[in-house]
Amino acid sequence: MSGATDEVFPYPAGPGGTVPPQYARLLAQEPVSRVRLADETAIWLVTRDADVRTVLTDPVFSRAGAAALPGTGFGRGQGTGIVDLDPPRHTAFRTPVAAAFSAGRAARWRPRVEEIAKQLAESLRDGPGPVDLVASYTAPFAGRVVCELLGFDGDRWPEITGDVQTLLLSGGADGPEQDASRARLATAFTGLLDERRAREGDGDDVAGVLLGLDEPDAEGGKLTDQERVLLLHGLVISGFIGVRDLLARHLYAVLADPGIRDRLVRRPELIPGAVAELLRFYPSSNDGLLRTATEDVELSGVRIPAGAAVLPLVSAACRDPRVLDKPDELDVERPRTPTLAFGAGPHRCPATDLVLIQHAAGIGGLLAAHPRVGLAVEPGDVTHTSELLPLGVAALPVRLGTAP
Numbered sequence: 001m002s003g004a005t006d007e008v009f010p011y012p013a014g015p016g017g018t019v020p021p022q023y024a025r026l027l028a029q030e031p032v033s034r035v036r037l038a039d040e041t042a043i044w045l046v047t048r049d050a051d052v053r054t055v056l057t058d059p060v061f062s063r064a065g066a067a068a069l070p071g072t073g074f075g076r077g078q079g080t081g082i083v084d085l086d087p088p089r090h091t092a093f094r095t096p097v098a099a100a101f102s103a104g105r106a107a108r109w110r111p112r113v114e115e116i117a118k119q120l121a122e123s124l125r126d127g128p129g130p131v132d133l134v135a136s137y138t139a140p141f142a143g144r145v146v147c148e149l150l151g152f153d154g155d156r157w158p159e160i161t162g163d164v165q166t167l168l169l170s171g172g173a174d175g176p177e178q179d180a181s182r183a184r185l186a187t188a189f190t191g192l193l194d195e196r197r198a199r200e201g202d203g204d205d206v207a208g209v210l211l212g213l214d215e216p217d218a219e220g221g222k223l224t225d226q227e228r229v230l231l232l233h234g235l236v237i238s239g240f241i242g243v244r245d246l247l248a249r250h251l252y253a254v255l256a257d258p259g260i261r262d263r264l265v266r267r268p269e270l271i272p273g274a275v276a277e278l279l280r281f282y283p284s285s286n287d288g289l290l291r292t293a294t295e296d297v298e299l300s301g302v303r304i305p306a307g308a309a310v311l312p313l314v315s316a317a318c319r320d321p322r323v324l325d326k327p328d329e330l331d332v333e334r335p336r337t338p339t340l341a342f343g344a345g346p347h348r349c350p351a352t353d354l355v356l357i358q359h360a361a362g363i364g365g366l367l368a369a370h371p372r373v374g375l376a377v378e379p380g381d382v383t384h385t386s387e388l389l390p391l392g393v394a395a396l397p398v399r400l401g402t403a404p
Helices: 022-029 049-057 063-067 089-100 103-123 133-150 154-169 176-198 206-210 225-256 258-266 268-281 352-369
Strands: 032-037 042-046 291-293 297-299 302-304 309-312 397-399
Touching: 042 049, 049 297, 049 309, 063 089, 063 291, 089 206, 089 225, 103 133, 103 352, 133 154, 133 206, 133 225, 133 352, 154 176, 154 225, 176 206, 176 225, 206 225, 225 258, 225 268, 225 352, 258 268, 258 352, 268 352, 291 309
Parallel strands: 042 309
Antiparallel strands: 032 042, 297 302
8 A cells, every 4th residue: 555545535425325336446455545535635544344443442543633633524623522532531421321322221212113113104195296205204203203212292303303404504604593593402402401300200211311310320410411412412413314314225225126125024023134234235424433543553554653544434344345245235134243333432323222223113114004115216316415424315205005
């Protein structure tokens, strides 16, 4: 591997919004390679599973250092969220979030999550035109679930998520609309905390955990309200935008191949395993968040100098032939193989169990209510987008009962 190449990163996505074709070459020939961003910043791409795990887990790679880098994109020029911190500060935030989304809580929430999916799916009706599953299904499903789990009335999901999306789409710009959204969100989040403090009993919602009501001596009880509001804001982003867009991508994959749809309809017990495979094949991002090396380090025989910016490509690692057989094939009956779909190390997704439940409920609920659902357009005519951080589809037009 030589110095910075003329290639500009990020690369265009592959067919159907899949990973860029260049990743196969990098995995085979240049697992650690130096490229440049559009602003001429040189970074190191890391693609193989073992190396990506090292970058995600070894404290020599700093997320906070990368968040402080100049420029924008790939997690630079920020530093206000939990994803921008290193331990031990990161641990103080992550511990109560992990407690709020524990496997036990996720299991207790499963019936309600499945109920929401079932109700929404059964409410869908064919009309003169196609049904857009993003607007009519994945958005209300993700929005209602995250609002109820945080402790809000689920009917408030358009209000809460609408203001969050307004701020995200503005790219940090200021203006009357953004100021109004910030004010409404501040009122909503502080009001939720105040109401939750006043309510008797500990309940089973995220706000209660962040307040330490379940365990007064736990980390949640040590947070300030400002920190709790910051976490609630981030959880709405990941719980709404992330689930809405990723579930839509996964439904696209299922419906783009009627054979997959029919297999999951006939054998719904395959759906949990199919979700794991879909998360591997259609990740939430084809790039990710930078780290900086705090000292010289070697990966796959390549020396990365201290201070260098390093991008661990989880989506590439999920296609590593050293770990998976036929990694470029989508196989909903693939035996479970540990992958990096949820990350690794201190920044591994703390809501893994809930995400798996949500996606299984979202896919299963739709197929149970509409087993003949199919795309109303050719798969190649669906627009894949990365307007916000998670990859998604702009719209997913379907016919509910007239598919081939």
